[in-house]
Amino acid sequence: xxxxxxxxxxxxxxxxxxxxxxxxxxxxxxxxxxxxxxxxxxxxxxxxxxxxxxxxxxxxxxxxxxxxxxxxxxxxxxxxxxxxxxxxxxxxxxxxxxxxxxxxxxxxxxxxxxxxxxxxxxxxxxxxxxxxxxxxxxxxxxxxxxxxxxxxxxxxxxxxxxxxxxxxxxxxxxxxxxxxxxxxxxxxxxxxxxxxxxxxxxxxxxxxxxxxxxxxxxxxxxxxxxx
Numbered sequence: 369x370x371x372x373x374x375x376x377x378x379x380x381x382x383x384x385x386x387x388x389x390x391x392x393x394x395x396x397x398x399x400x401x402x403x404x405x406x407x408x409x410x411x412x413x414x415x416x417x418x419x420x421x422x423x424x425x426x427x428x429x430x431x432x433x434x435x436x437x438x439x440x441x442x443x444x445x446x447x448x449x450x451x452x453x454x455x456x457x458x459x460x461x462x463x464x465x466x467x468x469x470x471x472x473x474x475x476x477x478x479x480x481x482x483x484x485x486x487x488x489x490x491x492x493x494x495x496x497x498x499x500x501x502x503x504x505x506x507x508x509x510x511x512x513x514x515x516x517x518x519x520x521x522x523x524x525x526x527x528x529x530x531x532x533x534x535x536x537x538x539x540x541x542x543x544x545x546x547x548x549x550x551x552x553x554x555x556x557x558x559x560x561x562x563x564x565x566x567x568x569x570x571x572x573x574x575x576x577x578x579x580x581x582x583x584x585x586x587x588x589x590x591x592x593x594x595x
Contacts, residue, residue: 403449405436408548408588410457415551415583419575420469424459429582431457431472435480437590445487451480451499456508457582464573471510473554473580475528478503484536493538501530505554505580514571521562524578528554536590544590554580 413428414420422428433455441448458472480501505528512520534548556578561570570576 402436403439404590404592406588406590407434408586410584410586412582412584415581417579419578420460422459423461429457429459447484449482453478467574468513472508474508475503475505495536499532518564523560524556526556528552548586550584552582
């Protein structure tokens with residue numbers, strides 16, 4: 369039933385006028401069935417980027433994210449969930465010495481499917497899970513400065529795909545903390561540069577595209593919602 373509601377909502381939002389309003393109402397009904405949400409902190413690093421490197425703590429990149437979850441299917445052994453989330457990452461620094469890059473990336477929305485194994489694996493109430501994700505990522509408040517301090521703006525949008533695996537702790541009153549490792553594929557194949565007055569081209573050595581593939585470790589808490 370939840371899958372039917374989701375498809376109806378997406379179809380409704382794709383239509384103008386009254387249909388969009390009806391689609392929004394379907395989404396309201398869908399998310400009344402949200403069973404939990406998470407808040408997490410991320411740390412990680414770039415994988416194979418020749419344009420940027422991490423500059424936020426020991427791991428290089430840092431950020432936060434949140435997701436809301438809906439049950440798709442539950443059995444004695446497995447729980448299948450759909451999640452809608454948003455997140456951001458910061459701590460990027462350009463490898464090109466003449467480029468002072470300032471900005472972050474944010475992913476909104478990200479649609480994920482998670483499978484959690486519910487049986488006891490001899491680890492107490494530690495429940496392993498795996499997930500797949502797909503979403504939209506954009507450069508957020510991105511600015512660039514040359515050695516003289518001249519400011520350039522840049523914009524970029526791309527799709528991202530990811531895989532994740534982790535452990536959820538569920539022991540009595542201690543229910544909800546989790547740790548997760550993930551890989552997210554993000555590549556901006558073209559950047560939209562904004563030039564200052566009198567400038568018509570990007571300085572030599574500055575990137576025309578960005579590879580922001582990331583490996584992340586996330587820690588957070590999942591909060592269950594009562595009916």
